[in-house]
Amino acid sequence: MTGRRVVILGATGSVGRQALAVIREHPDEFEVVALSAGGASVETLARQIVEFQPRAVAVSEPGAASAVRAAVDRLVAAGDGFAHPEYLEGTPGSATLAALPCEVVLNGITGAAGLPATLGALRAGRTLALANKESLVIGGELVRKEAAPGQIVPVDSEHSALAQALRAGRANEVRRLLVTATGGPFRGRRLAELHGVTRAEALAHPTWSMGPVITINSATMANKGLEVIEAHLLFDIPYERITVVVHPQAYIHSMVEFRDGATIAQINPPDLRLPIALGLRWPERTDDVVPGVDWSTAHTWELEPLDESQTPMVALARAVGELGGAAPAVYNAANEVAVDAFLADRIRFTLIHEVVDDAVAAYTPPAGALTVEELMDYDATARRRATELIRRKTS
Incomplete structure (x- = not known):
């Protein structure tokens, strides 16, 4: 009997790898329909393709799909009959996979980039196992309106x-x-x-x-x-x-x-495989996922x-949550820019909060309900403001 059909978005990240580990241990329970990844971990994605044999694979980084295909060819012995999946390239690929026929879409994409896939899965009527909290935070009421009761199953x-x-x-x-x-x-x-x-x-x-x-x-x-x-x-x-x-x-x-x-x-x-397994089979449980x-x-x-008072990012998140609208999107966008700058050793740790606070302070609420395009405009504006603030403080 075929198991529950699953699409894994963000397959080479931490959540994606652990989800595939759960599936590996319970092969009769699940069937991997499709995988997506950013494209930075070519060899990892190639090994996943060979092992799980999905029908489609999306790679968001331009040019990476051909590198993945070549890596798969290196892993597969000539003449063994391996059939390549369909390869999609570019940022819309994950959202396309999210609408494929399946029972569950696991969204393990990191950051704001996961929003189109979240909306795509919900609009296609798929159960959404959500590890990409940013897409819900950014999308807010827009995402909630698309979701039927019980359609979103949290994986955090x-x-x-x-x-x-x-x-x-x-x-x-x-x-x-x-x-x-x-x-x-x-x-x-x-x-x-x-x-x-x-x-x-x-x-x-x-x-x-x-x-x-x-x-x-x-x-x-x-x-x-x-x-x-x-x-x-x-x-x-x-x-x-x-x-x-x-x-x-x-x-x-x-x-x-x-x-x-x-x-x-x-x-x-502490082991994320348990909530992942629940997300894939909710409301049922899977035997012996973790000790x-x-x-x-x-x-x-x-x-x-x-x-x-000593964790201002939590207090600020409460404030933007109460504001609603695009305020959480601004918080998230500015934070992503500031974290990237810190990881690149361009700013000190405590400047992360300053950058986010500045972006939120400049936020002007919209006059009415937001569209996806308007949310993305707020996201882009917050990123530009955060980038400019970082430039001024480090120049």
Whole structure:
């Protein structure tokens, strides 16, 4: 019997690789229909094509598709009958794949580039396993209007945990959502102490192994700010009822407090394969995806409130979430530019927040409902403003 048909967008990234690892371990449960990637990891994508034999592959980087095809030819023995997939090239390719006949589209693309694919999957009626939080944050109400009830299944560990815990009660019984955060590499340090932190220090996450952009977002706590906005959009809970709790061990992935005082937590050792597997088969579970907690040994877990005065990216995210419109898109765009500059050693760590704050301060709300084109215009304007601010501060 053929398994659930899956399209993996961002196949060579951290989420994509782990999704394919889940599929590799459960070959009867899933069938890979298509893969997409940026094009920087040619050999990785070629190996994935040979192993999973998708029908179509999209590569966004110009000229990279031919390099991928050549890499596949090097891996495949002549005359073994291997059939190449259809290759698509350019940025629209992922959105095209998202509309292919399948049961689930996993969007693991990083950043604002994931928005067209998110909209493409929703408009085609596919279940969207969403690891690209930026597309929901940027698209906001536009994305929510396209989504049928239950069509978006979160893959971030925090939002997957919330979705699981929310099954313990009705929506009108929820008092608040408790989104956990490890605190990143600078937990316990005051904002004033972070002026001179290095790229290597910021990339040294104590718990998770992630790509560089997500790791820096974790260090600034911008990632948690985006997750607060995402939680509001996914579960329709007001911002004042979404609380961030620091939990450095990352076993408790998030919690829901109900109005009778009960709190339901979702717990497992830190491993993204569990929420990925849930995203691929929701609401069903897959056997033996990750080892559970070893309850034969003692555990000590810390939980403490987040001081948002020392994590301005979280406080700013709440503010832009309340503003709505294109404000979250401006926040995200300016942050992506500032993080890229920090990773290139062009700006200091604490300037990331300054750049984003400046872009948000210049934001003018739209007169009415936003189109995708208008959102992209706001995104582009914020990127130009952030780039100019960085130029002025570093010249």
